[in-house]
Amino acid sequence: MNLQEIAFYILGALLLITGGLVAFRPKPIESALWLIVNFICTSALYVLLGAHFVAVIQVLVYAGAIVVLFTFVIMLLNLNPQELGLTAAVPWTSIVLLTGTVAVIFLCLHVATPDLLKGLPVLAEDAGGWGTLENFSKVFLIKYVWSFEIAGILLLMAVLGVGLLAHHQEKKAV
Amino acid sequence: MLHVWLPWLFLLGKILLFFGIVFGAVAPVMIWVERKVCALIQDRVGPNRVGPFGLLQSLADGIKLVLKEPLEPEGVVKPYYYLAPVLAVIPAALSFAIIPFGPPTTLGGLFETPQRLQISNLNVGILFLLAVSSLSVYGVALAGWSSNNKYSVMGALRASAQMISYELAAGLAVVTIVLLSGTVDLVGMVEAQAGMWHIVPGFFAFLVFLPAIFAETNRLPFDLPESEAELVVGYHTEYSGIKFGLFFLAEYAIMTSISSVCVLMFFGGWELWPGFSWNDLYTSLGLGWNTDGTVNILGTLIPIMWFVTKVCAFLFLFVWVRWTLPRFRYDQLMLIGWKRLLPLAILNITITAAVMALV
Amino acid sequence: MSFSIAHILFICFGLFVIGASGFLIRKNAISMLICLELMLNAVNISLVGFGRMHGNEGGHSLYFLVITVAACETAIALAIILNLFRLRRSIRLDDATVLKG
Numbered sequence: 001m002n003l004q005e006i007a008f009y010i011l012g013a014l015l016l017i018t019g020g021l022v023a024f025r026p027k028p029i030e031s032a033l034w035l036i037v038n039f040i041c042t043s044a045l046y047v048l049l050g051a052h053f054v055a056v057i058q059v060l061v062y063a064g065a066i067v068v069l070f071t072f073v074i075m076l077l078n079l080n081p082q083e084l085g086l087t088a089a090v091p092w093t094s095i096v097l098l099t100g101t102v103a104v105i106f107l108c109l110h111v112a113t114p115d116l117l118k119g120l121p122v123l124a125e126d127a128g129g130w131g132t133l134e135n136f137s138k139v140f141l142i143k144y145v146w147s148f149e150i151a152g153i154l155l156l157m158a159v160l161g162v163g164l165l166a167h168h169q170e171k172k173a174v
Numbered sequence: 175m176l177h178v179w180l181p182w183l184f185l186l187g188k189i190l191l192f193f194g195i196v197f198g199a200v201a202p203v204m205i206w207v208e209r210k211v212c213a214l215i216q217d218r219v220g221p222n223r224v225g226p227f228g229l230l231q232s233l234a235d236g237i238k239l240v241l242k243e244p245l246e247p248e249g250v251v252k253p254y255y256y257l258a259p260v261l262a263v264i265p266a267a268l269s270f271a272i273i274p275f276g277p278p279t280t281l282g283g284l285f286e287t288p289q290r291l292q293i294s295n296l297n298v299g300i301l302f303l304l305a306v307s308s309l310s311v312y313g314v315a316l317a318g319w320s321s322n323n324k325y326s327v328m329g330a331l332r333a334s335a336q337m338i339s340y341e342l343a344a345g346l347a348v349v350t351i352v353l354l355s356g357t358v359d360l361v362g363m364v365e366a367q368a369g370m371w372h373i374v375p376g377f378f379a380f381l382v383f384l385p386a387i388f389a390e391t392n393r394l395p396f397d398l399p400e401s402e403a404e405l406v407v408g409y410h411t412e413y414s415g416i417k418f419g420l421f422f423l424a425e426y427a428i429m430t431s432i433s434s435v436c437v438l439m440f441f442g443g444w445e446l447w448p449g450f451s452w453n454d455l456y457t458s459l460g461l462g463w464n465t466d467g468t469v470n471i472l473g474t475l476i477p478i479m480w481f482v483t484k485v486c487a488f489l490f491l492f493v494w495v496r497w498t499l500p501r502f503r504y505d506q507l508m509l510i511g512w513k514r515l516l517p518l519a520i521l522n523i524t525i526t527a528a529v530m531a532l533v
Numbered sequence: 534m535s536f537s538i539a540h541i542l543f544i545c546f547g548l549f550v551i552g553a554s555g556f557l558i559r560k561n562a563i564s565m566l567i568c569l570e571l572m573l574n575a576v577n578i579s580l581v582g583f584g585r586m587h588g589n590e591g592g593h594s595l596y597f598l599v600i601t602v603a604a605c606e607t608a609i610a611l612a613i614i615l616n617l618f619r620l621r622r623s624i625r626l627d628d629a630t631v632l633k634g
């Protein structure tokens with residue numbers, strides 16, 4: 001059991017535990033805060049896999065901007081529990097049904113392609129230059145440059161859309 | 175035996191040195207500097223009772239903060255109230271993980287190859303600092319929201335909106351410097367400034383970066399969220415004692431790390447002068463020294479001292495600007511962030527990239 | 534023992550199931566969006582894991598696009614929720630039944 005395996009098991013357990021806390025806490029502000037922890041654990045998992053740039057982007061964009069947006073909206077709305085529709089119980093039925101579905105799909109895949117679980121080693125060996133900023137940019141900005149540009153246009157459209165939607169109406173619509 | 179433990183000892187030494195100096199020495203000294211400089215600018219004397227020249231004033235302030243009664247206002251949301259100062263200190267502390275405070279050194283022959291004076295040599299370099307400073311919004315937002323106080327909530331929302339707006343401008347200025355250096359690695363950025371410091375080709379990037387870092391650290395002229403006159407100290411109104419001390423500490427720590435990054439990116443880090451490096455100085459003085467420190471460890475220590483001097487100059491600039499300029503109104507602040515700095519930063523990137531591609 | 538893609542997929546599936554069940558039981562829109570982010574995060578983990586398995590950077594590129602789409606969708610959904618809140622003073626999706634057939 002070397003350090004990587006211990007780290008992987010700890011991170012996996014943390015991810016699942018914080019995921020459960022995100023999904024099943026009644027108040028949205030607690031969900032948002034546990035979501036930050038979840039994203040940081042995900043970032044650590046990416047570092048373990050050797051994907052350094054992706055790890056930093058996960059913290060920068062996901063934990064540092066998207067969840068900030070959620071936190072802002074939750075704080076601005078500042079709803080009392082009546083309006084929130086709190087649920088405190090863990091929905092064991094949903095979890096069992098969904099897990100069962102996924103397990104059935106997994107078993108079918110395992111029967112169809114028997115070497116699914118004997119996949120290639122992922123963590124045990126060195127990543128080489130994979131996941132570094134240089135390699136990533138060589139692929140992303142040369143091979144997938146159209147996707148990059150379309151992502152930029154999509155973001156621009158989203159900014160315009162949000163600006164229009166969230167604009168404070170001076171005259172109230174009837 | 176020492177051979178095996180040496181890298182770990184070195185890492186431990188770097189961590190202890192960084193945290194000891196920043197959290198043990200910089201904060202008290204900065205408090206004293208702030209009050210003395212404020213006094214001199216305002217044509218009065220400043221603290222001069224506690225110790226010679228008032229030097230022990232920071233110690234007195236620290237003792238006062240620790241011994242104060244930990245007031246807990248009624249109606250605060252307790253978990254977030256206690257979590258918020260911690261969430262403010264953690265990004266401030268993390269941001270020191272990538273800052274190199276000197277040239278790669280062998281420490282007088284202890285190591286065979288020159289070791290970096292960074293705590294960790296990340297592949298993504300300066301992007302780590304951007305990521306960590308985007309996490310510092312949470313301390314502010316939670317502090318304001320959990321305090322059960324209208325002024326705190328307003329201060330927190332304004333502060334968070336200001337911080338995320340100016341993060342963009344700061345990030346784009348960093349992109350320009352990355353273009354000029356050809357690397358995101360901070361040591362590589364300093365080595366790329368051997369001929370000419372990036373303040374010359376990246377002057378507009380510096381013009382964008384400097385207000386952005388003032389706004390990121392919520393310092394004047396961008397400190398409306400914590401303004402003492404308008405908003406009753408803003409998001410940390412309800413904090414007293416050591417909790418307030420933690421916010422204060424976080425602010426000074428992040429000021430130090432951002433000043434260090436500014437020096438590394440624009441002012442050549444530990445380089446003596448553009449075009450005249452320390453090795454040139456050593457050979458012209460006839461000493462056989464090297465910045466590696468292989469011949470004499472002073473060859474490394476002097477550039478480190480020079481770097482620290484530059485960072486101190488920047489910290490003095492922070493304090494000087496604070497007591498000189500009036501603060502911006504909130505709408506002026508947002509206008510500057512979005513309508514002035516952001517287009518300037520984008521234009522700067524475009525022009526820099528075009529010039530670099532054509533020349 | 535050496536790690537295979539199955540370890541990462543296990544985490545990914547676990548997170549996805551947890552996110553999906555959280556999404557299904559929630560009554561207010563913001564919590565549903567948060568669980569949606571959890572599901573997207575699970576898919577991102579599997580993307581990067583598969584990229585590591587095959588050794589090319591295509592997983593990273595698709596990760597970037599998924600993050601972009603997630604950010605846009607979060608922003609627009611939150612704007613819509615704010616408008617819903619302004620109209621009805623409630624973000625419970627059980628109350629938004631005007632178009633129900």
